[in-house]
Amino acid sequence: MQTVSLARSPAIGFPFPVASRSGHTTSPAQLSGRPMRCARGTLIYAEGDSVQDLYKVVSGSIRTYRTLSDGRRLIASFALPGELFGLDGIGTHRCAAEAVTDAVMIAFARKEIEACVERDPLAAKCFQMFALEKLISEQDRCVLLGRKTASERVACFLLDLADRSEGHPHLIDLPMSRYDIGDYLGLSTETVSRSLTCFRKRGILADRGPHRVEVLDRDALEDAASGIETPATDCACLRPV
Amino acid sequence: MQTVSLARSPAIGFPFPVASRSGHTTSPAQLSGRPMRCARGTLIYAEGDSVQDLYKVVSGSIRTYRTLSDGRRLIASFALPGELFGLDGIGTHRCAAEAVTDAVMIAFARKEIEACVERDPLAAKCFQMFALEKLISEQDRCVLLGRKTASERVACFLLDLADRSEGHPHLIDLPMSRYDIGDYLGLSTETVSRSLTCFRKRGILADRGPHRVEVLDRDALEDAASGIETPATDCACLRPV
DNA sequence: CGTGATGTTGATTGCTGTCAATACGTGTGG
DNA sequence: CCACACGTATTGACAGCAATCAACATCACG
Numbered sequence: 260m261q262t263v264s265l266a267r268s269p270a271i272g273f274p275f276p277v278a279s280r281s282g283h284t285t286s287p288a289q290l291s292g293r294p295m296r297c298a299r300g301t302l303i304y305a306e307g308d309s310v311q312d313l314y315k316v317v318s319g320s321i322r323t324y325r326t327l328s329d330g331r332r333l334i335a336s337f338a339l340p341g342e343l344f345g346l347d348g349i350g351t352h353r354c355a356a357e358a359v360t361d362a363v364m365i366a367f368a369r370k371e372i373e374a375c376v377e378r379d380p381l382a383a384k385c386f387q388m389f390a391l392e393k394l395i396s397e398q399d400r401c402v403l404l405g406r407k408t409a410s411e412r413v414a415c416f417l418l419d420l421a422d423r424s425e426g427h428p429h430l431i432d433l434p435m436s437r438y439d440i441g442d443y444l445g446l447s448t449e450t451v452s453r454s455l456t457c458f459r460k461r462g463i464l465a466d467r468g469p470h471r472v473e474v475l476d477r478d479a480l481e482d483a484a485s486g487i488e489t490p491a492t493d494c495a496c497l498r499p500v
Numbered sequence: 501m502q503t504v505s506l507a508r509s510p511a512i513g514f515p516f517p518v519a520s521r522s523g524h525t526t527s528p529a530q531l532s533g534r535p536m537r538c539a540r541g542t543l544i545y546a547e548g549d550s551v552q553d554l555y556k557v558v559s560g561s562i563r564t565y566r567t568l569s570d571g572r573r574l575i576a577s578f579a580l581p582g583e584l585f586g587l588d589g590i591g592t593h594r595c596a597a598e599a600v601t602d603a604v605m606i607a608f609a610r611k612e613i614e615a616c617v618e619r620d621p622l623a624a625k626c627f628q629m630f631a632l633e634k635l636i637s638e639q640d641r642c643v644l645l646g647r648k649t650a651s652e653r654v655a656c657f658l659l660d661l662a663d664r665s666e667g668h669p670h671l672i673d674l675p676m677s678r679y680d681i682g683d684y685l686g687l688s689t690e691t692v693s694r695s696l697t698c699f700r701k702r703g704i705l706a707d708r709g710p711h712r713v714e715v716l717d718r719d720a721l722e723d724a725a726s727g728i729e730t731p732a733t734d735c736a737c738l739r740p741v
Numbered sequence: 742c743g744t745g746a747t748g749t750t751g752a753t754t755g756c757t758g759t760c761a762a763t764a765c766g767t768g769t770g771g
Numbered sequence: 772c773c774a775c776a777c778g779t780a781t782t783g784a785c786a787g788c789a790a791t792c793a794a795c796a797t798c799a800c801g
Contacts, residue, residue, distance in 0.1 A: 325639070325643050327643070327647065327726070327727070328726060328727075329726075329727055331647045332647070333642060333643045333646045333647050335639055335642065346632070346635075347636070347639065348636065349629070349632055349633070349636070353636055353639060354639070376628075377621065380618060383624060386628070387617075387627070387628065387631070388590070390628070390631040390632060390635060391587070391590055391631060392590070393635055394587075394631060394634055394635050394638060395588070395589065395590070395594055397635060397638035397639060397641075397642065398566070398576055398588065398594060398595070398638060400638075400642050401574060401576065401638065401641050401642060401645055402566050402568070402574045404642055404645035404646040404686070405574045405645040405685070405686030406568065406572045406573070406574050406686060408788080408789090409788075409789065436746095436747065436748085437747075437748060437749090438747085438748095444646070445645065445646030445647060446789075446790090447789070447790055447791075448747090448748080449748095449749080449750085449789085449790075449791080450788090450789055450790075452748060452749055452750080453749085453750080453789090455748095455749095456749070456750080468798090469747075469748065469797085469798075485568070485569060485570075486568070486569075486570055649756080649757095650756075650757065677778095677779070677780085678779075678780060678781090679779085679780095687757075687758090688757070688758055688759075689779090689780080690757085690758075690759080690780095690781080690782085691756090691757060691758075693780060693781055693782080694757090694781085694782085696780095696781095697781070697782085709766085710765080710766075710779075710780060710781095
């Protein structure tokens with residue numbers, strides 16, 4: 260791994276989101292993490308590596324993915340700034356993780372997290388909530404992959420990114436390639452591109468360079484995400500005129 | 501809900517699998533559950549219902565599923581005897597649950613489970629492991645739904661059922677309809693049927709009635725599950741000769 | 742300014758969905 | 772015990788969405 264420790268002084272924090280409805284007024288025990296930096300394309304861990312750390316993204320973005328023996332790939336998640344990754348296996352990682360862009364993150368030792376969760380009930384609660392929420396979002400993903408059309412998937416993806424990214428809610432950063440998006444949505448890169456073009460032609464999106472789009476009509480995008488097609492355009496958007 | 505309490509005397513047990521590698525030698529705290537019985541097709545809870553109980557299947561089988569606004573459905577899981585269901589939401593269920601066949605199960609109150617998990621560290625550990633394992637299996641499912649072909653999905657499904665069901669490992673019970681299988685695998689009922697026919701023609705499976713199949717060639721089934729096609733048959737198995 | 746990577750668009754193929762008809766099997770009633 | 776009927780499963784014909792193959796455009800970068 261080409262990652263580089265940034266500083267000797269450890270970063271202090273707690274990796275999991277603090278459960279708001281937990282009724283506790285105190286904060287969970289703080290952990291010390293190791294700041295790390297890695298360049299675009301760097302492998303952070305591979306499928307099968309033992310789980311040593313969990314990571315919190317500071318800047319940049321990360322993809323975790325699985326590969327089938329014949330090369331087919333499915334990206335399991337994109338981790339954006341503020342988000343956690345690395346919880347994809349019990350003893351060994353079931354996914355690999357790579358930096359989509361140059362990235363900075365904080366590594367928290369698994370053993371310390373486990374010890375913390377065993378000591379601190381609030382930390383345990385936060386961890387529990389985190390795992391359950393991940394579980395539910397994976398179920399959403401199954402519905403998307405199993406039952407949604409290409410353009411619905413792309414629309415869902417854009418809305419998801421819009422909700423997760425900080426900054427202007429109508430400007431969406433797409434740090435990953437079309438190929439990555441395809442492998443996240445179970446589509447080919449061409450189909451992703453065509454769907455985006457379709458939304459552009461329908462006036463739902465506007466290009467701000469290949470890695471940034473502006474949402475011009477959020478309602479229409481939400482309709483597209485749930486399969487409600489504008490009668491005029493219908494599904495003709497993916498076919499050449 | 502038409503479910504009926506079976507007996508006044510509560511069933512005693514612990515709903516989650518006991519983590520073997522936890523290092524503990526004691527058992528987790530026991531909980532009392534309410535035995536219930538419900539007839540084939542009965543709705544056990546609906547999407548949006550508040551989470552009151554977790555259920556452990558005693559006999560029969562259960563499906564949990566999500567429905568999109570336009571009627572598309574994805575079955576999230578089949579729960580077989582000995583398995584748990586009901587953990588599909590934090591405050592409210594994100595899935596509905598129905599009995600695939602007449603079924604008997606034990607309902608454990610969510611509040612009691614939560615209290616138990618807070619009191620008993622071993623119970624907490626078991627719960628944690630269960631959630632993580634569910635998370636990983638959902639990731640497997642995403643790969644299946646996002647990147648596998650129809651016959652690969654069906655083969656994976658059969659292998660999964662074979663591994664989960666007790667009894668003769670070469671005889672697989674299929675209590676659910678082809679329609680259910682399709683909605684579990686993101687396929688149409690016809691495609692499921694065609695895949696099964698293909699395996700039958702290739703000598704991999706033999707019918708033992710529509711709800712039971714015998715695995716004649718487990719190796720070939722595993723090959724089919726990972727996309728390794730026998731050169732002669734190729735993918736022609738789904739096309740009419 | 743050239744060069745390679747990435748993105749878009751077009752043409753075609755093919756897997757899987759849809760529609761339709763037939764077969765099977767289970768359960769009921771005579 | 773058999774006949775019928777309904778739900779379920781299978782098979783067939785066809786259509787359509789998305790993958791694949793291919794060419795071109797655009798962008799990033801040296």
